[in-house]
Amino acid sequence: METWNQTSTDAVRSHTPLLVNRRIDEHVEACVRHMAEQGDRAEMSRYLERLEREWDMSRALTVGASVASGLGLLLGRRAGTWRVLSAVATGLLLQQGLFGFGPLSGLLRLMGVRTRREIDLEKFAIKALRGDFERIPNDGGPLAKANAALVAAQS
Structure with missing residues (x-):
């Protein structure tokens, strides 16, 4: 997946080793990709509730x-x-x-x-996949939709 979380001016991310940031980003990508493949709105809603409780x-x-x-x-x-x-x-x-x-x-x-911004990016990407926003195209496979959702969450 293309790099989507590089515009951060977050002090925590900038002082964290690249490998650690990448591991956190890969976790987000895997979760968003999984949600895109499943396409289950109820599962997405449950996962969003879990993200709301994440410290x-x-x-x-x-x-x-x-x-x-x-x-x-x-x-x-x-x-x-x-x-x-x-x-x-x-x-x-x-x-x-x-x-x-x-x-x-x-x-x-x-x-x-994770930082609040990182958690929020994942939340917005899942909300985009769930259909809460109009900017995410429905064409393409799950990987294309997941990538579009992550990019849209940044904007």
Whole structure:
């Protein structure tokens, strides 16, 4: 499939190794291709509901840093050295907020956590296949429809 996710100015994508971005993009392509081959609107709707519940990078980082910070404060009541965990978590969250990327982002990307934009691109591509938009041609095979849906989701 042609490259469809290259116009991103997303700081997370730009700091993520190409191989990791490509693996995430290939997962999206495979899901959209599968939906194009099946053509089952009910299955597409169920999959869209699943995408609505998927945690994005920002949510995963916020929850993870909050848990680590809270744990550091809780355990720091007994042994003050645990408070360092709170400081580190807060620092990493600050770095993420200021620069849009940090060490935790890299780890989460390796685990397959996607940005909100990446999740939304897949959602819009599936919605296009489902027929929610008029810009997707119905001619051509499933691969052509999947590619058209991914390209349309970017515009």
